[in-house]
Amino acid sequence: MDALTINEAAQTTGWSPRMLRYVERIGLIEPPRSDSGYRVYGPEELQRLRTLRELLDGHDIGLADVAFALRLRREGDLRDEVESWLQARPQRPETVSADDWLSWEQEKHARLLAATTTTTMENPTL
Amino acid sequence: MDALTINEAAQTTGWSPRMLRYVERIGLIEPPRSDSGYRVYGPEELQRLRTLRELLDGHDIGLADVAFALRLRREGDLRDEVESWLQARPQRPETVSADDWLSWEQEKHARLLAATTTTTMENPTL
DNA sequence: GGAACCTTGACACGATCGTGGTAAGGTTTC
DNA sequence: GAAACCTTACCACGATCGTGTCAAGGTTCC
Structure with missing residues (x-):
């Protein structure tokens, strides 16, 4: 199954659970929720999390920068x-x-x- | 004359001299220098400083955001x-x-x- | 040649960013 | 029904952002 919980997603992406919630709060990656409110990370989210990591590491930018770019686009x-x-x-x-x-x-x-x-x-x- | 020093520019634009130096340091507005190294603010810079102020006030963004947008463009x-x-x-x-x-x-x-x-x-x- | 500018550099300080914890409470699983 | 998850909500902390002030030294003006 490709529906991971936040801790599992953290495990496979390298982000901490804390950061996954943060990344969500600033609007970059908002995984859907289960009926009971649990975050559900699918392959899409996982891929996006990994590429986000690469994006940040590649250049000298922060999450806030990407968030601002998102604002610019919206x-x-x-x-x-x-x-x-x-x-x-x-x-x-x-x-x-x-x-x-x-x-x-x-x-x-x-x-x-x-x-x-x-x-x-x-x-x-x- | 349209060649103001940093304090005069501050006066007419509403920015503080300190901020004018800061705005320059983050690469947003870099006024030319006189022979002795004094910053020289012309009408262009003054106009840009005023519109920058409007830009920041209009939306909820900061100087760092504009600086990042500049990076994106460059x-x-x-x-x-x-x-x-x-x-x-x-x-x-x-x-x-x-x-x-x-x-x-x-x-x-x-x-x-x-x-x-x-x-x-x-x-x-x- | 002194007053009034300008320069860079430093110390400071609240606000946000990027993180980590921990607590109080609901869910899932067995 | 207890263990092991999940949730939100706090407290904390170094780093940067956005400001101010002040010091030490060069420049301009008169």
Whole structure:
């Protein structure tokens, strides 16, 4: 069976049970619950937990960073505002530099993506 | 004249001099320096400082969050990995929704990249 | 050449992040 | 019905974030 309890999930993923609850609380991985309220970790959650670990270890980022990235993805207006703030010349190119142009180009991708993922569908079965 | 010193800039933007140095240190706004090393705040910096304030006040985010967004924008591999992690069904869609499919298509790039960096293949014990 | 700036560096401090424990109580299993 | 789980809710603690203040030294202004 691929339905592990929190301690079993902790065992196989390397996270502590405490951290699994924390990761859930900040909204990164919210496993479904059994009838009696027990967290149920399926293969999906386990895989996500492992890749999350890799993500954190790979770069110098924290859970809060990933949580913020999640916010950016869910809250369209927030993402747009942050994005447009960052866009406003981070350096001071007296003239429009090639660098500016480059980032603009790169931005198109994000913009397109943003346009389609704007739906903030929420459905946390509490 | 539009070349203010740090205290003047603080005055007109509402930030404290201390915070202006902090904002610079985390890479958000790095004003040029005079020959003697004094920070020189031009209209650009002032405007950016004001909009930064609005950005922070508008949503419940911190400077560290904006700094991370900046990292995401600068470090392409980081952005891709974070993006692809978030993409991996944040919720559990029993059925694949159209929305999922759409983003799936657009995210192929990120997924491919992720495939090369994700090597954790564990079998669900038990 | 002194007043009034600027610089970096340090000490400090509450708030949050990332963890770990422990307690009080419900569930599952045998 | 007791053991071994699970739940939430606290207390704690080092690390970082977001601030302030202060010290020691260079710069600008008059």
